[in-house]
Amino acid sequence: MIILDLEWNRSYDKNPLNEILQIGAVRVGVIGGPILDTFSVFIRPTIHKRFDPGARKLPELQASVQSTVEFPAALEAFRTWCGGETVFAAWGGGDDFKALRQNCEYWKIPPVPVETVQDLQMAFSYLVGTSQQVALWRAVEYCGLPDIFDFHNALCDAVYTAVVAQWLTPEALSYRPPKRETVRRLPSPHLSKLPFSKQPRRKVGPMSAPADVLNAKAARQPVCPICGRVGSVSRWSFTRPKGKAVPLVYYAVFRCREHGRFLCRLTLATQKDGAWIGRRSVPVITPELMREYEAARQDGVHACRSGKKKTRRSRP
Structure with missing residues (x-):
């Protein structure tokens, strides 16, 4: 399984393309398992003339600006690294893969084959009992992980996602939101039944x-x-x-x-x-x-x- 994360420059002009600036990924045997390998490539921006406010705050933006690698070569390197793997996961199930397809269409190159995508953000939201999307940095804080890497670096975010996934239960990973429900209500969380003494305030x-x-x-x-x-x-x-x-x-x-x-x-x-x-x-x-x-x-x-x-x- 590949856990993927992307950083991009959002479209602001007539070209409706979120231009990918970095591809980061880690390989795991199973969700919650140890990281077996990592991949990262910074991509030289060539489409938009300016960076949107979010892109300007990326901690590794200059690594993309100074890169000599354009998207077709970056994708080919990523495809080779994937080695035919078609099962993916990400913090959020759709945006990264949509951006990946759009960039492939723009450059007229075949996309990386993706059969299934596991949305780890949705699973984590279910785990903590909220229907809201939980930001990755807040999930890291919730799990008590040390804040030692830069967020919004695609490789670092993929690593954080893989480690946070150790907290996910089979029930959370299998959760799917109701399709026809105007107000989404999550089931009540199962509280521990272990006895404990009265706690001080x-x-x-x-x-x-x-x-x-x-x-x-x-x-x-x-x-x-x-x-x-x-x-x-x-x-x-x-x-x-x-x-x-x-x-x-x-x-x-x-x-x-x-x-x-x-x-x-x-x-x-x-x-x-x-x-x-x-x-x-x-x-x-x-x-x-x-x-x-x-x-x-x-x-x-x-x-x-x-x-x-x-x-x-x-x-x-």
Whole structure:
């Protein structure tokens, strides 16, 4: 199996082509297995005269600008490296392969044969219980992986995708969204049934606004109540209160790789000076608590933000 990632310059002129600037890929025996081989090639841009804002931020853009390899030669090298493999995976199932086909059509060369594509982003979203697309860097953060490579380098992103895939379960990999459903609802996550003692509440804040508390690292990193492994929260669910501007109780599910999923609760309160504080806990599951959580799942969602711009590491 080949895990593929591409970087490109999005079309902005009369030529509706997303011009590929880098092809990166890794080979694995199975999803979640070790990386067996890697491939990367930077491609000299020849179609568009300018770079779109996203392309200008690519950490390895100059490697493409200075490359002497044009797309036909790059694709032939990639085709040879694939060795006839037709099973692929990617973080997101369609955009990269659509761009690959479009570039092949533009250069009038045969595409790399692709029989099946596994969307690992969709599988990860199912795993963590959200219908939203989870960015790769946030999935890396959720899994507690060290941030040692540049994101938006095609090879580095393919490596990150292959490592994150170790967290994916067969159930998540086999999930397919309903085709005829106006509102997509994911099944309730299966919470761990392992017993644990009452957990202490952790203070978060004080902070100037409720969103600051919800986005705070201290709020988004609950620990497994059994082994103490740090988890990660990417979104909070809440029930919209009647007569109040801000919900005061939020719920999320986080996962311990060894002991399963647990429910995290965050309550908000204001101090006399107007600052907001939170109290994060991992409560023991009761039927009443599950009813509250399910009501929140069907109501409001707060997607967490890290609160600072993602920085890119420059290579020496």
